[in-house]
Amino acid sequence: MCRLTIVTTAGRPDDASLQLADFARNELEAEIVPRQKRSVKNLADNYDANVIVAGKNRYEYYAKGADAPFFFHPNSSAFRLKRVARGEQEPLLTACDLQQGDSFLDCTLGIGSDCLLAAFVVGVQGKVTGLEADRNVAFIVKNGMQTYDTTELPLTACMRNIEVIHADALEFLRQQPSNSYDVVYMDPMFEQVIEESSNFEALRHAGSHIALSAAWVDEAIRVAKKRVVLKAHYQSEWFELYGFKRDIRLTSKFHYGIIQK
Structure with a gap:
């Protein structure tokens, strides 16, 4: 309920x-x-x-019981975008291997940082869609992306080009044609808390905690044209359990996993 x-x-x-x-x-x-x-x-x-x-x-x-509010702010996205614009490596983009004109489906939108990076790379000819299971979080992020006042480019353009949809990821995937998105991306709430990510605690409290499942991965593979990418805690069993090739990052507490089509 x-x-x-x-x-x-x-x-x-x-x-x-x-x-x-x-x-x-x-x-x-x-x-x-x-x-x-x-x-x-x-x-x-x-x-x-x-x-x-x-x-x-x-x-x-x-969210009921929360001590701090969740609100939209592109701070972390702006920092990451500046690094990418300078030509520095961004692990998400490396894992997704996005190209200009690609379509990117983020099954776990959250605050939308990953979608912003994807929108920057795929450009106006590409397509970026973010799914958020919690209706209130989807409302906050969708409204923020459309109205947040910033003079920083390309940040504003990236935000405006993202389609935010309130939807359960598995149900949404089941309704999509096969091979309809170049990259399908999943970043479920980590099974283990990463202490350094304290700025996401408000989202952790407000957002939906949905565990990865075989059905979800199977549908993602069907819908993806190029690859499925998973972000999870480095101790997660999901990589091996669901057949993702892990991109090991020795200095990070989260890794990316890839299923290449």
């Missing part, structure tokens, strides 16, 4: 905050609850609900 989600505003809402709240209400078919000087925790407890706060220029998502 899905937990109720309510929408509220910042403590002192202005017209922009009220408009954002109304947009979220329509998109998520959620009830707007007046803030009335109440804390987010108080609202979450009183309504036994997740809370989306419409601030003055962004949304913050407090």
Whole structure:
């Protein structure tokens, strides 16, 4: 059973905050609850609900019980994009072997950093689709990618060219024709927490924790035209269990696995 989600505003809402709240209400078919000087925790407890706060220029998502909000910000993506633009190696892109014009399906969108890198490489002739199982996370990221104000190029162009879809990855894959995406990518929530990734703790609490399965991998192989790529903790059994060739990175706590078509 899905937990109720309510929408509220910042403590002192202005017209922009009220408009954002109304947009979220329509998109998520959620009830707007007046803030009335109440804390987010108080609202979450009183309504036994997740809370989306419409601030003055962004949304913050407090999953029930979360201490910190999840919100969209492309900081890590901007850093990684600058490195790629300088010609430096990016492990994700090496594993995916993306080319200009390719199509890329990210089955586990999260905050969208990997999709941004993919969008940069495939360009306007390519196609990047990100799936997110949690409806609220999908809403936050989709809205952020379409509205985040940045003068940094190519970051803005990359964000605008990504299609975000709220969907269960396995069900979505089952509906796609065979060989319909060049690369299918999967980055499920790690079975083991990587302590250095503390900035993703809010997402870890808010997002859907879906374990990789044989059915998921089989469908990914069917839909992929070139390769399937898995990102997982270096101690994960998924690589060997599902037949991925591991790209071992001795200095990293996560590895990429590849199934070449």
